[in-house]
Amino acid sequence: MEIGGLDNQPIQSVLQYGGSETKGEFAQMSNIIGAIALSDMVKTTLGPKGMDKILMTPSPVGQSQIEVTNDGATILKHLRPDNPAAKILIDISKTQDNEVGDGTTSVCVLAGELLREAEKLLQDNIHPQTIIDGYRQALGYAKEALLESSTDNKDDEEKFREDLMNIARTTISSKVLNHEKEHFAKLAVDAVMRLKGSTNLDQIKIIKKAGGNMKDSYLDEGFIMEKSFGVGGPKRVENAKILLADTGMDTDKIKINGVIRTSSMKTLSQIELAEKEKMKKKCENIIAHNCNLFINRQLIYDYPMELFAEKGLAAIEHADFEGIERLALVLGGDIVSTFTSPDAVTLGECDLVEEIMIGEDKLIKFSGCKRNEACTIVLRGASTHLLEEAERSLHDALCVLSQTVGNTRTVLGGGCSEMVMAKAIQDRSKTIGGKKKLACEAFARALKQIPHIIASNAGLDSADIVAALEAEHYKGNKTTGLDMNKGEVGDVAKLGILEAYKSKYSSVISATEAASMIIKIDSIVTTQPRQRRG
DSSP states (O other), X not given: OEEEOGGGOEEEOSSOTTOEEXXXXXXXXXXXXXXXXXXXXHHTTOSTTOOOEEEEEOOTTSOOEEEEEOOHHHHHHTOOOSOHHHHHXXXXXXXXXXXXXXXXXXXXXXXXXXXXXXXXXXXXXXXXXXXXXXXXXXXHHHHHHHHHHOEEOTTOHHHHHHHHHHHHHHHHHTSGGGGGHHHHXXXXXXXXXXXXXXXXXXXXXXXXXXBSOGGGOEEESEEEESOOOOTTSOSEEEEEEEEEEOOOBOSSSOOXXXXXXXXXXXXXXXXXHHHHHHHHHHHHHHHTTOOSEEEESSOBOHHHHHHHHHTTOEEEOOOOHHHHHHHHHHHTOOEESOOSOGGGOOOEEEEEEEEEEETTEEEEEEEEESSTTOEEEEEEESSHHHHHHHHHHHHHHXXXXXXXXXXXXEEETTTHHHHHHHHHHHHXXXXXXXXXXXXXXXXXXXXXXXXXXXXXHTTSOHHHHHHHHHHHHHTTOTXXXXXXXXXXXXXXXXXXXXXXXXXXXXXXXXHHHHHHHHHHOOEEEEOOOOOOOO
């Protein structure tokens, strides 16, 4: 590739052979259009009446894996776009999911609308830096308006719990659990309140069991693990002292890095006997810890299981890594791999460990754990696809609620907060001179697109209903939003449509930063992958 130099003499590109560079307006428009296309893909899932997507992942076996979801984070996670700007939107969606747990679709859609407005301004020959400055000024006005419209009921326990219930209902209303949102909102709030202010959701286990209907789902005040007790040992342990381990418990493998050659069966039997004695000594060391339940991440073979059964020690094998980590957290014990120092090991504790049945499956329940915050939500439903989507929906609600317990401010949903911010920007932009005013007004229009899309996804006349919503706000009715059940505007404060302040705040900031980053790009440089030699 050659580019023009002084006196129009061609000079060699600094890029290696195979590299390329796209500059100017074409690069700018390419990024903006790619990001808008991604935003348009997910915006039909926004709101309580949003549509679902089927995600098909090809499998090497031949059968495609299918997921049915309207969760923005899940949809974007499965996409592999070529456009670099689209990848930026996916990254901000992931960040929103990690930070708050909800609002992943909103942040992507808002960023797309900001870019759509920016595209019009760029076509009017307004410089990207002017647009970015206007957007950042408008963001400052939006943050002030959002904070002013928020409420905080942390000092009133009863009102705060009702706020959490309303947030859970609002979050779940756009998910597959919508028809049983009252039931699942209570499950989610009860589970989060047990954490006593902690945001560590590892203490809440979600188990999916096909069968029954969604309303059969329940919260169990204990930790349930999808494993079974070892053969021959006790199936119920009271006042459990639990040793958690990650160690090999197999005797039929001679662990020598090499080859043993012998012409005598006697020598071979002596080697096997030595291995057996070694395992027996290991089991005796485990029993010396004065525990009455041994849980191992790896398999426990027949011989050690037999030794444990003789001593009346219950054993559970093959608790996977996630399972053993969660158990260490809720039982307050250490995970060990050597057993020569019993005094240095902290045993896990709980009141009762027993075998229970859910549907046709046997599971193990830990009741009265040392960390009493631990609990398990058992989801029931007709199919595995339904249960997977229900788990994602419930996880979003749990994330938002746990964050709200830390940051207790709430804002009104149903497009109300977006209209409050848009009105504040429009009012303040009247005092701004120059082209930045146009960028501020564009920011306000982008915010108003959120209630527009929510209404459109419900099959309503979005232009009419958003015009009515804007009119109500200019009359001073600051709690007016969209009532999707009646298909009209209503008082969302009375309807209990609440969202977490942190979620809304984070989504507006992230969308603005992502849009500003994409607008600022003036070239795309593609480099050739490093060639392998040899």
